[in-house]
Amino acid sequence: MNKSIDAPIAPIIPLNLEKHQQLRVDNYYWMNQREDTQVIDYLNQENEYYQKMTAHTEDLQKSLFDEIKARIKEDDASVPYLYNGYYYITRFEKGQDYPIYSRKKLTLAAEEEILFNCNELAEGHTYFNLKGINISDDNIWAAFAVDTVSRREYTIQLKNLLTGEILDTKIENTTGGSTWANDNKTLFYTRKDALTLRSDKIFKHKLGTPNSEDVLVYFEEDNTFSIGVYKEKSKKYIVIESESTLTSEFQILKADEPDGSFKVFQERERGLEYSIAHYGERFYVLTNKDDAENFKLMITPEFETQQSHWVELIPHRDDVLLEGIDIFKDYLVISERSDGLSKIKIQPWSASEPAYYLPFESETYTAYTGTNIDFDTEILRYGYQSLATPISVIDFNMRTKEKEVKKEQEVLGGLFDKENYIEKRVWAPAADGTLIPISMVYRKGIEQNSSNPLLLYGYGSYGTMIEPYFSSIRLSLLDRGFVYAIAHVRGGEDLGRAWYDDGKLLTKINTFTDFIDCSKFLIDQNYTAPKHLYAEGGSAGGLLMGAIINMAPQLYNGIIAQVPFVDVVTTMLDDSIPLTTGEYDEWGNPNEKEYYDYMMQYSPYDNVRVQDYPNMYVSTGFHDSQVQYWEPAKWVAKLRVLKTDQNLLLLDTNMEAGHGGASGRFEAIKEVAKEYAFLLDLEGIKK
Secondary structure, three states: OOOOOOOOOOOOOOEEEEEOOEEEEEOOHHHHOOOOHHHHHHHHHHHHHHHHHOHHHHHHHHHHHHHHHHHOOOOOEOOOEEEOOEEEEEEOOOOOOOOEEEEEEOOOOOOOEEEEEHHHHOOOOOOOEEEEEEEOOOOOEEEEEEEOOOOOOEEEEEEEOOOOOEOOOOEEEEEEEEEEOOOOOEEEEEEEOOOOOOEEEEEEEEOOOOHHHOEEEEEOOOOOOEEEEEEOOOOOEEEEEEEOOOOEEEEEEEOOOOOOOOEEOOOOOOOOOEEEEEEOOEEEEEEOOOOOOOOEEEEEEOOOOOHHHOEEEEOOEOOEEEEEEEEOOOEEEEEEEEOOEEEEEEEEOOOOOOOEEOOOOOOOOEEEEOOOOOOOOOEEEEEEEOOOOOOEEEEEEOOOOOEEEEEEOOOOOOOOOHHHEEEEEEEEEOOOOOEEEEEEEEEOOOOOOOOOOEEEEOOOOOEOOOOOOOOOOOHHHHOOOOEEEEEOOEOEOOOOHHHHHOOOHHHOHHHHHHHHHHHHHHHHOOOOOHHHEEEEEEOHHHHHHHHHHHHOHHHOOEEEEEOOOOOHHHHHHOOOOOOOHHHHHHHOOOOOHHHHHHHHHHOOHHHOOOOOOOEEEEEEEOOOOOOOOHHHHHHHHHHHHHOOOOOOEEEEEEOOOEOOEOOOHHHHHHHHHHHHHHHHHHHOOOO
């Protein structure tokens, strides 16, 4: 690398920000002006600096890209599933970036009907994402949604599947989600607030009518809630879902009566969370009612939906998180989590048949139910994978207990053998005595002698669990001697709801200290050393990265922070920014002094100080609607002025993308190749 290249220094334009009689001075607040040429110039300067500083790794990036791409089966296809008389398939063709959605009538031997070839639809766009395909019950109409900017603002369109005609109808500024009523001509969809991008309106569109005549069905006035609309698996009800972090409310309408009025299932009560599933003449309610923090399952008659009528079916358990259910004619399938691992329980409706769990014997893995649309079947489709085991899609006969592996992910090249890798789970003690699980994978033959490069991944927010999943891409690190580990820190829901509650609001700092304690444990156990330890996180995981390098920068040689949420206080004080108001129950509302003071203790941008920092690769997307580009841009600018080391500090802004990065599957690999080249270069690994 050429350290003689001058890094861009952003202009300092101080702005005084006062709250609760406390003054903050933000020297880079000006960066949030998206259309300002000074902002664009600065981002381009940072991109140019990144290109110059990494020019010596371009060949390595290319070889990594070629290597990763060579493992991927390009002409791949999903396992077909049968729905309403058609088998639906998603497939890729060799050399193509985007999926093709198709279906076959009644049998897989039937002629393929192309629904959407995204490679053709994406022509002329630097970003393209199609989602929300929804087929009417008569199999004639498809609603679908497209985003060509990467701000998750989707335009819904309608296609006649008999003629192939895409109607002129374009419903803009939606979430992409929609659902057909049973009359095959009424489409319910969700719209966003134009400024905050909060999903707050449900509309009803009639085929053959202009958009201007669409009827507003529901407006969510509470700006801490977001909403959506869908049809129950039974096809009997259209459902409007309103949710905040801690509270939920549902409304139901018979799908045969689309012009009727929605009825509230159970009025919202702060702290009451529930979800519903309809079958027969009952609703099944997954809820935390009566302090059931790990949730329980209740049932209620479909015409008596208030909680006073709910009857317990599966009780709350202190050591088991009830995550979800799948209902079949003869079986109830229960997704649970205990001891940090996912479990699938089969519960026959018949009292004469015993319940049982699917057997999973690995030390660390993830299992989950798949696409199970048919009520009248004894076949459960589920997925299974681990850090060393490729993804399998399995059909399991719940009556005979026989299973059929419908597909296992192929890793091309002939070099991969899962027996060449060791995967394990270890437990790191936190400062308060809590044991934090860490999932790990590495090649056989690696010794615990402190010389191994190790990449530690973390997230720890929103109750999201980072599962020990398989990645053929990751093999490019493992086969070069890296250990890969996931720290299942508090703030996720890995060990139950209490695990989440202990890592949010006024306990959020546990997330950061847990990750630091996991890092110390891995060093103490000689898996690695500070000069070989790297950390990675994105979005709220980027917040984690920002916090740990302020708190314990000496533990890490390098940091990868993807679309990092680092300007916590300023963002959470600005309710015009997308998603802010809906996050008060996650982070707290800094308009209240208690939360403001607590956030100020950890907000990465506000806590940058004069000290040494690790090498850093920071990436963002100019059109990001979840973490605005200016957060990482301001953070890097402040770090450049205050850090006292000569380590790398790189900001890489994709000027065409948003929160999820590039849209094409191969373009996305190029972004990973940049990250891996950054790590390998720091380790002196040239090939």
